[in-house]
Amino acid sequence: MSPISSFLLVVVGFLLFAVPIFYFIFFKGSAGANKGVNAIPESPRIVDLEQVRKIQAELGVTLPPRYIAVLLGDRPDFLDSTAVLDDARQIIDFTLKYRYGAYGLPSWPNSYVYIGDEADACPYVIDCENGNVLRLDKGNISINPLADFETFDNFVEAYREVMEE
Structure with a gap:
């Protein structure tokens, strides 16, 4: 050759x-x-202070300080943007939808704010009157919640434990 x-x-x-x-x-x-299947999740966006004010104004609530801190960027790496939404418009829209009795469900109290879910239609809500975070079964407030966390930090800790399993 x-x-x-x-x-x-x-x-x-x-x-x-x-x-x-x-x-x-x-x-x-x-x-x-x-x-791919093992995709690295995209980094959540950071909600700015103006958007936080918009959420509070449009929903007529005062958000708990720790939840505000996460929205503003103090978000642990394991807390994705599905479990805790990072879009003010979505937070407002989902909250109002459930407050008006979406899907024939009982209307949510005005103190409840939709914060996210697990892509399973079982939303996490924060009660702005007492700071509790609830995981509602398909958004239904007339039955016992799937999970009840006394504070937002308790919710974050429980979520961390689940993500580490």
């Missing part, structure tokens, strides 16, 4: 075998990592 043929064989072999490996290591391993 001539030296040029050998060289071409090595180059073609490199292109066929090494390039796909480098592609998956360098491209899919970083830029494309958020597209």
Whole structure:
């Protein structure tokens, strides 16, 4: 085999075998990592103070300070933006929907604010009168909650324990 043929064989072999490996290591391993089953969740957005004021004004509540701190960015890494929403408009819209008796359910009290869920239609709500966080069964306040946390911090701690399992 001539030296040029050998060289071409090595180059073609490199292109066929090494390039796909480098592609998956360098491209899919970083830029494309958020597209697979083991996707790394995107970082939650930070709600600004103006949006917090908007939530409070539109819903007629005073949010508990610890919940406000999480909205403003003091969010533990394990607390994703599904369990605790990071979008003021969604928080307002979901809360109002349940206050008006969504899905034929009993209306929520005006002190309840939708804070998130587990993508299972069992919302987490914070009661702005006493700071309790509840996990309601399909949003229904007429039956016992699935979980009841005395404070927002208790909720965060319990959520951490579940995420570590």
